[in-house]
Amino acid sequence: xxxxxxxxxxxxxxxxxxxxxxxxxxxxxxxxxxxxxxxxxxxxxxxxxxxxxxxxxxxxxxxxxxxxxxxxxxxxxxxxxxxxxxxxxxxxxxxxxxxxxxxxxxxxxxxxxxxxxxxxxxxxxxxxxxxxxxxxxxxxxxxxxxxxxxxxxxxxxxxxxxxxxxxxxxxxxxxxxxxxxxxxxxxxxxxxxxxxxxxxxxxxxxxxxxxxxxxxxxxxxxxxxxxxxxxxxxxxxxxxxxxxxxxxxxxxxxxxxxxxxxxxxxxxxxxxxxxxxxxxxxxxxxxxxxxxxxxxxxxxxxxxxxxxxxxxxxxxxxxxxxxxxxxxxxxxxxxxxxxxxxxxxxxxxxxx
Amino acid sequence: xxxxxxxxxxxxxxxxxxxxxxxxxxxxxxxxxxxxxxxxxxxxxxxxxxxxxxxxxxxxxxxxxxxxxxxxxxxxxxxxxxxxxxxxxxxxxxxxxxxxxxxxxxxxxxxxxxxxxxxxxxxxxxxxxxxxxxxxxxxxxxxxxxxxxxxxxxxxxxxxxxxxxxxxxxxxxxxxxxxxxxxxxxxxxxxxxxxxxxxxxxxxxxxxxxxxxxxxxxxxxxxxxxxxxxxxxxxxxxxxxxxxxxxxxxxxxxxxxxxxxxxxxxxxxxxxxxxxxxxxxxxxxxxxxxxxxxxxxxxxxxxxxxxxxxxxxxxxxxxxxxxxxxxxxxxxxxxxxxxxxxxxxxxxxxxx
DNA sequence: CTGAAAGCGCTTACAG
DNA sequence: CTGAAAGCGCTTACAG
Numbered sequence: 001x002x003x004x005x006x007x008x009x010x011x012x013x014x015x016x017x018x019x020x021x022x023x024x025x026x027x028x029x030x031x032x033x034x035x036x037x038x039x040x041x042x043x044x045x046x047x048x049x050x051x052x053x054x055x056x057x058x059x060x061x062x063x064x065x066x067x068x069x070x071x072x073x074x075x076x077x078x079x080x081x082x083x084x085x086x087x088x089x090x091x092x093x094x095x096x097x098x099x100x101x102x103x104x105x106x107x108x109x110x111x112x113x114x115x116x117x118x119x120x121x122x123x124x125x126x127x128x129x130x131x132x133x134x135x136x137x138x139x140x141x142x143x144x145x146x147x148x149x150x151x152x153x154x155x156x157x158x159x160x161x162x163x164x165x166x167x168x169x170x171x172x173x174x175x176x177x178x179x180x181x182x183x184x185x186x187x188x189x190x191x192x193x194x195x196x197x198x199x200x201x202x203x204x205x206x207x208x209x210x211x212x213x214x215x216x217x218x219x220x221x222x223x224x225x226x227x228x229x230x231x232x233x234x235x236x237x238x239x240x241x242x243x244x245x246x247x248x249x250x251x252x253x254x255x256x257x258x259x260x261x262x263x264x265x266x267x268x269x270x271x272x273x274x275x276x277x278x279x280x281x282x283x284x285x286x287x288x289x290x291x292x293x294x295x296x297x298x299x300x301x302x303x304x305x306x307x308x309x310x311x312x313x314x315x316x317x318x319x320x321x322x323x324x325x326x327x328x329x330x331x332x333x334x335x336x337x338x339x340x341x342x343x344x345x346x347x348x349x350x351x352x
Numbered sequence: 353x354x355x356x357x358x359x360x361x362x363x364x365x366x367x368x369x370x371x372x373x374x375x376x377x378x379x380x381x382x383x384x385x386x387x388x389x390x391x392x393x394x395x396x397x398x399x400x401x402x403x404x405x406x407x408x409x410x411x412x413x414x415x416x417x418x419x420x421x422x423x424x425x426x427x428x429x430x431x432x433x434x435x436x437x438x439x440x441x442x443x444x445x446x447x448x449x450x451x452x453x454x455x456x457x458x459x460x461x462x463x464x465x466x467x468x469x470x471x472x473x474x475x476x477x478x479x480x481x482x483x484x485x486x487x488x489x490x491x492x493x494x495x496x497x498x499x500x501x502x503x504x505x506x507x508x509x510x511x512x513x514x515x516x517x518x519x520x521x522x523x524x525x526x527x528x529x530x531x532x533x534x535x536x537x538x539x540x541x542x543x544x545x546x547x548x549x550x551x552x553x554x555x556x557x558x559x560x561x562x563x564x565x566x567x568x569x570x571x572x573x574x575x576x577x578x579x580x581x582x583x584x585x586x587x588x589x590x591x592x593x594x595x596x597x598x599x600x601x602x603x604x605x606x607x608x609x610x611x612x613x614x615x616x617x618x619x620x621x622x623x624x625x626x627x628x629x630x631x632x633x634x635x636x637x638x639x640x641x642x643x644x645x646x647x648x649x650x651x652x653x654x655x656x657x658x659x660x661x662x663x664x665x666x667x668x669x670x671x672x673x674x675x676x677x678x679x680x681x682x683x684x685x686x687x688x689x690x691x692x693x694x695x696x697x698x699x700x701x702x703x704x
Numbered sequence: 705c706t707g708a709a710a711g712c713g714c715t716t717a718c719a720g
Numbered sequence: 721c722t723g724a725a726a727g728c729g730c731t732t733a734c735a736g
Contacts, residue, residue: 011475013729024707029731037705059476060415061729065712069412070476071455078441085437089430092458096469101477103423103455106444117448123363124411125453233644262644269646292585292614293645294621365713376723381715389721413713417728707736713728720723 012053021049032057069126072315073103075118075142077135083287083304087133087156090308098316100128107136109199118145127151129315132158135200137167152318154311157302159201166318166331168310170338172202175300176209176254178340179282182298183252184217186348188280192225192243192250194236194260206256206284225250229260236260240267244279251279251349258283258290261297265345276347286341295344303336310334364405373401384409421478424667425455427470427494429487435639435656439485439508442660450668452480459488461551470497479503481667484510487552489519504670506663509654511553518670518683520662522690524554527652528561528606530692531634534650535604536569538700540632544577544595544602546588546612558608558636577602581612588612592619596631603631603701610635610642613649617697628699638693647696655688662686 014032018025023046030038031046038046049055063069072095076084092102105121107114121127122145130153136142137158146153147164155162157169183191193210196203211221224246227239236255240263243250255261261283268279275281275295283290286301314332366384370377375398382390383398390398401407415421424447428436444454457473459466473479474497482505488494489510498505499516507514509521535543545562548555563573576598579591588607592615595602607613613635620631627633627647635642638653666684 015729025730026707026732027705030706033731039705042705056472056475058416058478058729060412060421060478061712062731063412063712064410064416064714064729065731067731088456089458092456101455101457101473103453104440104444105453106441120408121453123408126410126412233640259640259644266644266646266648288585288611289641289644292611292618292641294618296618367713377714378716378723379721382722385715391721394721410713413728414715415728416713416730417715419715705736707734709732709734711732712730715728716726718723718725720721 011058012055014055014057017046017049017053017055020053021046063126067126068319069128070100071103071125071127072100072129072131073105073121073125073127074131074133075105075107075121075136076133077107077109083285083302084133086304087131087308087311090305091131091312094309094312094316098320100316100319103127107139107142109136109139114139114141115145118142122146122149122151128319129153131156131311131315134202135197137201138199152315154314156307156311157201159204161333164331166311166314166333168307168314168334168336170300170302170307170336172205173209173212175338175340176206176284177213178209178338179284179298179300180210180213180254181216182340182342183254183280183282183346184213186252186280186346188250188252188349189217189219190222190225190248190250190252192227192253193221194227194229194239194253194255194264196256196260197230200231202284203256210254229256231257231259233259233263236263237267240264244268244271244273252346253279253281255281255283258285258287258297258299261299261345262289262293265293265295265297274350276345277350280346280349282346290341291343298340298342298344298346300338301341303338306336310336363410364407366407366409369398369401369405369407372405373398415478419478420671421480422452423455423477423479424452424481424483425457425473425477425479426483426485427457427459427473427488428485429459429461435637435654436485438656439483439660439663442657443483443664446661446664446668450672452668452671455479459491459494461488461491466491466493467497470494474498474501474503480671481505483508483663483667486554487549489553490551504667506666508659508663509553511556513685516683518663518666518685520659520666520686520688522652522654522659522688524557525561525564527690527692528558528636529565530561530690531636531650531652532562532565532606533568534692534694535606535632535634535698536565538604538632538698540602540604540701541569541571542574542577542600542602542604544579544605545573546579546581546591546605546607546616548608548612549582549587552583554636555608562606581608583609583611585611585615588615589619592616596620596623596625604698605631605633607633607635610637610639610649610651613651613697614641614645617645617647617649626702628697629702632698632701634698642693643695650692650694650696650698652690653693655690658688662688 014025018028133156137155154166229235264281283297283299286299290297290299366377369380485508489507506518581587616633635649635651638651642649642651
């Protein structure tokens with residue numbers, strides 16, 4: 001018996017394991033990393049000792065010499081939308097099993113220290129990969145730092161396609177089109193629209209989808225009933241007030257996201273309108289809020305869970321098979337199916 | 353001129369800086385860490401070279417030999433509540449300036465791998481500190497792993513006080529009391545209550561505050577109008593339906609959080625009740641949703657930003673002055689002021 | 705299939 | 721105030 005003391009006050013290292021197992025540290029390293037060329041017998045013996053000693057490899061040491069830090073960052077912006085948390089949950093679940101940990105970094109795209117912050121994150125920590133969500137999916141400063149460091153990255157619901165990196169998204173334009181068509185099919189012809197903020201993924205595509213749908217019915221977008229919002233509840237309050245104060249107010253309003261749709265409902269309630277008879281309202285994203293307001297919102301479901309899964313899967317694929325240096329990181333671009341969720345906030349327009 | 357090439361394809365190391373500055377690596381290290389005993393002249397010269405070379409210290413190397421990983425983890429649970437994101441924002445902002453990065457780990461307290469997961473996080477990454485939020489603030493398994501590793505930690509809004517670690521919170525019991533008093537002062541005498549889930553911080557204290565308030569008015573809590581919810585919107589739907597179907601329904605309902613209060617509103621709307629005349633509703637937390645539903649909720653504001661700030665400040669204090677080993681980590685327990693936000697979901701009961 | 709040596713980029717003692 | 725040496729716990733070549 002040459003393993004003297006199983007219990008010790010300091011954390012066991014690879015050397016302790018090697019000694020206790022009667023093997024070299026290189027062999028222990030091989031077992032840890034599931035490499036080939038270890039006899040089944042040796043592997044088993046080492047694994048048993050690792051378990052007994054409760055050995056846990058030091059990530060810093062692995063990172064210093066090796067090329068992996070086992071750290072992946074989620075870079076997002078505020079307002080990143082209420083699904084930031086759900087995206088993170090999805091990523092965590094997937095990365096966990098592979099031994100990766102998730103770091104988070106919030107980036108204000110207006111800030112002048114964006115480059116510095118991302119650079120520190122990427123370079124000091126030797127990140128293995130990065131996930132980008134709105135509104136930094138299309139931030140050139142952030143992306144160029146990541147590309148310079150030659151780290152694989154995935155953009156979740158980006159606005160524009162790009163040569164580098166990977167992406168996962170739904171067809172936002174088609175989704176906004178479907179949503180508007182739903183209102184047109186109900187007989188609405190005067191349909192207001194509240195846009196999202198510039199620079200934010202989705203803003204442009206959702207607006208385009210709305211315009212396309214109108215044109216399919218031979219209508220032209222009317223600037224009088226198109227408002228500029230900011231994706232927040234508050235931003236849509238004055239927009240709605242203006243729309244409902246028009247001589248000829250819209251009979252339906254498409255808000256570019258659910259939070260703004262909630263604001264439309266509040267203003268309508270406040271004016272004593274009967275919903276959805278006097279005003280139909282639709283949102284976008286299907287966040288939890290969509291079901292919690294009254295009437296619950298007709299909206300497009302953003303398949304957050306699936307998007308996060310797809311993003312994680314793409315990265316895990318890349319990370320677990322990078323063997324040849326010089327080989328360009330493989331890319332993937334996935335477009336997931338979307339669907340309109342019809343609830344009680346939409347109905348045919350009431351007769352006047 | 354002994355700095356040959358400023359530009360290089362590989363990242364500059366401390367050795368490159370030392371060479372270019374004509375100093376030893378130890379001196380560069382001193383400058384990096386803002387240690388004393390460096391002449392102003394040398395310090396400045398080194399700093400200039402660091403900037404020119406865009407030198408960024410490798411955290412893995414710092415962590416391997418030193419005792420700091422510059423990594424702090426936020427351990428939370430799902431449902432961690434919609435303010436998980438806000439807490440993280442607050443922590444990020446504060447830690448950033450100190451050079452710390454934030455890792456996140458979601459823990460399902462029902463899972464049997466909790467210990468393993470937290471242990472891996474803490475031990476493999478050599479975490480510098482941990483922040484715990486609901487519902488893991490009172491999880492003994494998690495806390496004992498952290499304490500064994502001798503890492504400072506802060507619990508945000510814990511349910512029970514503890515000997516070890518630090519905590520920040522509001523007086524939830526007093527807050528629930530205030531909220532209920534507000535209804536009592538309006539003249540309500542039959543006030544329903546929807547509890548949060550067991551094991552979740554806040555559940556017990558909020559209920560106690562409600563009971564206390566009733567007793568101050570000489571009333572006893574009536575089990576018939578006390579429901580068991582789960583802090584989710586959906587969980588409160590059936591609770592509300594039962595309460596409103598009673599022969600003598602409550603004239604007001606206290607929901608243990610805002611999401612459940614939103615569910616109360618929806619059921620009431622669905623039954624055609626006039627709000628707040630037929631039913632007053634209060635929530636707890638003042639999450640964004642509270643202002644987005646109709647009528648907007650009277651609730652208690654959870655000062656998330658301040659709580660996150662306080663938590664971060666406590667940790668930064670501990671981390672930046674740990675000099676003497678053996679000295680126990682200093683602790684802090686802070687109770688922040690709370691206040692009731694009165695909106696339009698509460699009013700005196702209508703005459704029957 | 706297995707192992708001894710060197711080294712990743714820093715920090716910690718320890719000397720001057 | 722400054723620096724040369726050793727070492728943190730692993731992995732990467734390189735030999736057997």
